[in-house]
Amino acid sequence: MRAYERLLRYAQFDTASDEHSPTCPSTAKQRVLADALAGEMRAMGMADVRVDENGYVYGCVPATAEGRPTIGLIAHMDTVDCVPSAPVRARIVENYDGGAVRLDNGEWLDPKVFPDVAAAKGKDLIVTDGNTLLGADDKAGIAEILTACERLLADPAIPHGKVMVGFTPDEEIGRGADRFDISGFGADFAYTVDGGAVGSIEYENFNAADGFVAVHGLSVHPGSAKNRMRNAALVAMEFAGMLPPAETPEHTEGYEGFFHLCGMQGNEDFARLQYIIRDHDRAKFEARKAAFERIGAYLNDKYGAGTIEVRVQDGYANMREVIEPHMNVVRLAERAYRAIGVEPFSEAIRGGTDGARLSYMGLPCPNLASGGMNYHGRFECIAVQDMDAMTDMLVQLVSIDPE
Numbered sequence: 001m002r003a004y005e006r007l008l009r010y011a012q013f014d015t016a017s018d019e020h021s022p023t024c025p026s027t028a029k030q031r032v033l034a035d036a037l038a039g040e041m042r043a044m045g046m047a048d049v050r051v052d053e054n055g056y057v058y059g060c061v062p063a064t065a066e067g068r069p070t071i072g073l074i075a076h077m078d079t080v081d082c083v084p085s086a087p088v089r090a091r092i093v094e095n096y097d098g099g100a101v102r103l104d105n106g107e108w109l110d111p112k113v114f115p116d117v118a119a120a121k122g123k124d125l126i127v128t129d130g131n132t133l134l135g136a137d138d139k140a141g142i143a144e145i146l147t148a149c150e151r152l153l154a155d156p157a158i159p160h161g162k163v164m165v166g167f168t169p170d171e172e173i174g175r176g177a178d179r180f181d182i183s184g185f186g187a188d189f190a191y192t193v194d195g196g197a198v199g200s201i202e203y204e205n206f207n208a209a210d211g212f213v214a215v216h217g218l219s220v221h222p223g224s225a226k227n228r229m230r231n232a233a234l235v236a237m238e239f240a241g242m243l244p245p246a247e248t249p250e251h252t253e254g255y256e257g258f259f260h261l262c263g264m265q266g267n268e269d270f271a272r273l274q275y276i277i278r279d280h281d282r283a284k285f286e287a288r289k290a291a292f293e294r295i296g297a298y299l300n301d302k303y304g305a306g307t308i309e310v311r312v313q314d315g316y317a318n319m320r321e322v323i324e325p326h327m328n329v330v331r332l333a334e335r336a337y338r339a340i341g342v343e344p345f346s347e348a349i350r351g352g353t354d355g356a357r358l359s360y361m362g363l364p365c366p367n368l369a370s371g372g373m374n375y376h377g378r379f380e381c382i383a384v385q386d387m388d389a390m391t392d393m394l395v396q397l398v399s400i401d402p403e
């Protein structure tokens with residue numbers, strides 16, 4: 001079976017996660033796909049297949065060669081819930097001509113808006129009907145992993161170590177790594193197959209913190225407020241104005257970090273600001289957090305102690321620090337790409353990844369391509385041949401001679 005056939009099948013399962021749900025998986029419908037995947041894995045001949053109480057799916061392809069590392073391959077089952085997730089009516093545009101594609105709902109998938117799509121010229125491009133996402137993020141990853149496993153099982157002459165497979169729920173709401181059974185998984189290292197263009201290896205992501213600012217004002221009738229009112233909303237704006245204006249998401253790229261104001265409310269009496277703080281570089285990240293707190297201290301000096309409360313809370317961290325002692329994991333992926341004739345490239349993720357969490361939990365886990373484009377939207381698409389390429393790459397990854 002080819003990977004795209006699996007994707008088209010999995011796309012029929014609505015697996016949107018829900019950040020407001022306290023359960024795991026956050027939506028019961030993810031478990032329906034989990035059970036279907038486990039059934040498929042057993043039928044294929046994979047070993048130790050199980051769906052655990054949290055809806056995580058595990059299984060393995062036993063080793064055919066000795067002395068090799070146990071490699072993990074991980075993808076997530078859920079999709080975002082910010083765009084309609086069902087019913088997915090995917091269609092294949094054969095021998096895509098590189099131009100705009102009219103979707104069934106009348107809208108256009110236009111390379112002028114989505115330039116990456118033009119690279120799929122000459123390939124068979126899977127598109128949506130324009131009304132829903134496709135779910136290639138990350139069902140393409142699942143499809144590529146299982147198609148690679150199928151190939152390994154069909155050809156015992158391919159030498160490889162034990163291949164562990166893990167499919168997680170709730171990655172899109174940041175919980176995919178939470179209940180991952182790393183010790184049960186037993187891999188020496190792993191890869192998430194959840195990236196973009198074929199060739200990509202991601203092992204750097206942001207260091208992340210949330211920043212909270214609360215301002216306590218003193219409300220007085222505006223007619224008699226002179227020298228007495230302390231307007232909390234204005235003090236909050238003063239705080240915001242003291243952060244560097246060019247260090248925001250809309251003015252930064254690459255390795256440039258930022259402060260991002262993502263919430264504000266307030267009046268004379270009380271005001272609140274919410275920020276996210278991001279930087280790849282650990283020292284710059286610490287400096288950002290310190291600067292954030294220093295502004296609060298300055299404003300308390302100016303307006304009186306207790307006027308402003310600033311709290312910074314660390315989130316995820318850049319996995320580079322934990323991957324660096326294991327750069328052989330990245331090198332192996334580079335060699336696997338070259339083995340299929342693709343020149344690998346690495347870009348720093350301007351966000352987080354489950355792999356970063358897993359890396360800090362003790363399982364080094366860079367992120368590989370899945371081949372998809374325009375994730376988290378109705379213009380999501382993926383080329384059939386890119387899915388084949390990633391399947392080939394995964395077979396190489398687990399079978400090329402470890403150096």
Ligand SMILES: [Zn+2]
Binds near residue numbers: 076137138171194
């Ligand atoms: Zn994803």
